[in-house]
Amino acid sequence: MSLVTVLILAMTFIMTxxxxxxxxxxxxxAEILFAEGxxxxxxxLQRQQNEWAALHLGCGILVVLMIWVVKQMAxxxxxxxxxxxxxxxxxxxxxxxxxxxxxLKVEKLSATIPMAAKAExx
Numbered sequence: 001m002s003l004v005t006v007l008i009l010a011m012t013f014i015m016t017x018x019x020x021x022x023x024x025x026x027x028x029x030a031e032i033l034f035a036e037g038x039x040x041x042x043x044x045l046q047r048q049q050n051e052w053a054a055l056h057l058g059c060g061i062l063v064v065l066m067i068w069v070v071k072q073m074a075x076x077x078x079x080x081x082x083x084x085x086x087x088x089x090x091x092x093x094x095x096x097x098x099x100x101x102x103x104l105k106v107e108k109l110s111a112t113i114p115m116a117a118k119a120e121x122x
């Protein structure tokens with residue numbers, strides 16, 4: 001294995017170790033905010049989840065472009081480099097889907113929070 005392969009594998013592992021608990025924390029936060037009726041905080045959490053989804057999607061697209069560039073510019077590059085880049089891209093796309101599904105869940109939760117009716121008095 002080349003140094004580049006090892007570094008990309010390490011990055012993929014680190015991303016998984018960091019993102020999995022962060023997504024779980026966001027899920028728990030959404031449940032707590034829903035139970036407390038915090039619609040504004042839920043909308044903020046939804047915006048953050050959409051930003052994370054866009055970030056993962058962008059990273060995945062950039063890595064797919066990197067694979068294409070490696071194939072075009074260095075056809076004699078080791079196949080393991082492209083394989084671990086593909087693994088990283090797949091992981092990024094997987095997390096983009098998870099983040100967007102969580103954002104949809106948060107949107108549904110925030111839509112079901114009952115709004116307080118304004119009392120009409122005079």
